[in-house]
Amino acid sequence: MIDLYTAATPNGYKISIALEEMGLEYQVHHLDLSALDQKKPEFLAINPNGRIPAIIDRDNDDFVVFESGAILMYLAEKTGRFIPSDPKKYSQVIQWLMFQIGGVGPMMGQANVFFRYFPEKIPAAIERYQKEGRRLFEVMNNQLSTHQYLAGDEYSIADMSTWPWVRIHEWSGVDIQGLVHLQRWLDELAERPACQKGIVTPPPADISDQERAEQIKKMLSK
Template identity: 40%
Template sequence: MIDLYYWTTPNGHKVTMFLEETGLPYKLIPVNIAKGQQFEPDFLKIAPNNRIPAMVDHQAAEGEGPLALFESGAILLYLAEKTGQFLPQGLRERHETLQWLFWQMGGLGPMAGQNHHFATYATEKLPYAIQRYVGETGRLYGVLNKQLADREFVAGEHYSIADMASYPWIVPHERQQQNLDDFPHLKRWFQAIAQRPATQRAYARAQEINTQPTVHDEEARKILFGQNAATVR
């Protein structure tokens, strides 16, 4: 059994998409990041960076007790290796997949996240910051669109953890001020993944957990955006 410490963010959706595709048994453990549950001591033992998702696999292959992991990319890679699914075994195909997984982790996710922050959540609207991150989000959409011009999925002809990593960050494209009609290959890919039954089940699980915006009051803003070195516990 896998315990998935989860909240309804793009990084959380990545892991439920994988688990729903494979049918691995798992239990969702909500961590309400707007209420500061990510700072609770038991959670920090698993995820010292106080971010979701995090995971405990109670049936790790080595048989040395439960295995705890944090960081969504590391979790996807672990689960792909555990199951032998959604990560090609051939040298070239495997590393094609991994480089696009890391591209999402290092580029699309952080830049889109800053886009969300400055355009949606920041109380002071800074035109330079908004233009910077909306523009960089658009550039990354363009990179992904170009990659998808001659292939069905991000890393080739097979659905992989590279697709699962990027898809949830495209879901809020309107909030990111991006028009998918400007990126026809990306739009085709996005619609295909949205129609997958496992994707639909994963997002249905999110509705079981949370139907409210993550940032809905001043206290939540302080918790989410008021962290510094002094808040590390």
């Protein structure tokens, strides 16, 4: 049994997708980020950084793992799935996983903040992060022009990590027009049952975009 501490965000969805793909039994603990559940002492005891997601592996002496990339690697190695045993192919998966962790996630996250949530509009910041998001998508599009998936011809944790961020490109104001290979990959993953289940675990809050923006502005002010 895996205890999953998460919320309805791309980083959280990475792990629910992985758990679904790997067929692992898990229990969801939904943290209310607007109520700052992630900063409460009981969660900080699990993840000192106060961020979701985090897991506790009850079948491995209650072993705790935080940081989404580390969780994906742990689960893949635990199950022996979605990460190759061949050293070169393994490295390729990790390279694309790090591409998401160090590039796509942070740039899209900042695009979200400045485009949607920041109290004042700063055009230079919005342009910077949207342009970098588009550049990263172009890198992915080029890779996907000759490979079915990011790290080659096998679906991997690199795809699970990246797809939840790319699929919300419109929310970040990043255009993918003309990136046909990226669109093909987005559509293909959207058909996977585990991806469909993962992006509603936990379900998004039933609130308007304006209410969501106000909640996030409140979080940013704290």
